[in-house]
Amino acid sequence: MNFDIYLCFALLLFVFLIKLPLSLTMTTNNKPTAIITGSSRGIGRGIAIQLSYTNKYKLCLLSRNINGLNETKKLCEEINGDAVVKCYQCNVADRTQLTNILQDIGANYGPLCVLINNSGVGDSGNALTADLDHWDKMLDVNLRAVTTATRICLPFLKQSALNNDNVSIINISSMAGTLRAIGPNKTMYSATKFGVVGFSESVFEDVKEFGIKVSCINPGFVDTKMVRDLKKAKTLRFNNMIKVSDIAKSVQYVLDCSKYCCPTQIFIRAQGNPIKSNL
Ligand SMILES: NC(=O)c1ccc[n+]([C@@H]2O[C@H](COP(=O)([O-])OP(=O)(O)OC[C@H]3O[C@@H](n4cnc5c(N)ncnc54)[C@H](OP(=O)(O)O)[C@@H]3O)[C@@H](O)[C@H]2O)c1
Numbered sequence: 001m002n003f004d005i006y007l008c009f010a011l012l013l014f015v016f017l018i019k020l021p022l023s024l025t026m027t028t029n030n031k032p033t034a035i036i037t038g039s040s041r042g043i044g045r046g047i048a049i050q051l052s053y054t055n056k057y058k059l060c061l062l063s064r065n066i067n068g069l070n071e072t073k074k075l076c077e078e079i080n081g082d083a084v085v086k087c088y089q090c091n092v093a094d095r096t097q098l099t100n101i102l103q104d105i106g107a108n109y110g111p112l113c114v115l116i117n118n119s120g121v122g123d124s125g126n127a128l129t130a131d132l133d134h135w136d137k138m139l140d141v142n143l144r145a146v147t148t149a150t151r152i153c154l155p156f157l158k159q160s161a162l163n164n165d166n167v168s169i170i171n172i173s174s175m176a177g178t179l180r181a182i183g184p185n186k187t188m189y190s191a192t193k194f195g196v197v198g199f200s201e202s203v204f205e206d207v208k209e210f211g212i213k214v215s216c217i218n219p220g221f222v223d224t225k226m227v228r229d230l231k232k233a234k235t236l237r238f239n240n241m242i243k244v245s246d247i248a249k250s251v252q253y254v255l256d257c258s259k260y261c262c263p264t265q266i267f268i269r270a271q272g273n274p275i276k277s278n279l
Pocket residue numbers: 037038039040041042043044062063064065066068090091092093118119120121122141172173174175218219220221222223224225226227
């Protein structure tokens with residue numbers, strides 16, 4: 001009798017030890033995929049780092065600067081030895097290139113569960129003097145890429161949602177895309193970010209019945225290269241600005257929400273005053 005119990009125990013232990021490494025590998029490979037555009041630096045890199053701490057997703061990072069992407073990948077791997085990160089050099093303003101990459105990820109590297117549209121360019125200039133080509137480029141990166149990526153990824157995201165995965169589209173808009181803070185020289189920037197908010201709210205209505213969350217995160221000033229490169233950077237107080245990690249945590253919050261709710265818009269404002277001249 002005792003011998004039988006010992007034998008059973010030994011067999012169970014054997015099966016467990018054999019299966020454990022296999023199941024760990026499978027867990028890693030079967031993790032859902034999250035795409036983050038604009039992850040060569042700034043907020044996109046911060047989001048990749050945040051998602052590496054939780055280790056729930058394989059990450060697909062898109063940007064033009066491959067060195068920046070590789071640096072982000074390295075940071076993710078330092079945080080988490082199990083991180084699975086792929087880098088794609090991509091100009092999101094190039095619709096064909098963006099479409100091909102996203103279709104490849106959706107078809108071959110799924111299940112695709114998270115799309116984070118973060119790529120963006122700032123400093124759009126004044127309506128009286130702005131360069132129209134510059135405005136077109138801004139439209140392409142800040143708005144058209146968001147609509148293209150969403151349209152291309154949605155069939156894959158819907159399939160994942162039908163398979164009961166937790167699925168989200170998260171768009172990084174701006175306070176400049178809301179009624180509260182439209183500053184001078186933000187003319188086209190503001191228009192593109194309003195566009196992102198309007199698009200997100202409408203997409204949410206289109207896909208909510210499938211359980212797909214669509215969220216817009218609207219930050220005020222965040223201390224990144226985008227803001228440091230502004231013409232008015234000298235008038236700003238960087239130590240009073242929102243940190244990249246604050247935005248990354250708000251992304252995590254959306255991903256962690258239960259299937260019963262969707263925070264469709266999150267407003268994140270600097271606690272102190274980031275503008276020197278207003279003090
Ligand atoms: N910083 C702020 O105060 C603030 C406030 C509100 C909202 N936001 C928004 O947050 C997002 C991230 O901005 P950030 O502050 O992190 O700025 P950032 O440091 O300048 O980073 C911008 C990212 O967008 C990518 N990008 C720009 N043009 C691209 C293109 N044509 N194709 C692919 N990727 C492109 C850049 O990568 P490559 O150059 O390698 O392509 C970079 O990774 C933007 O949508 C921005 O509008 C920022």
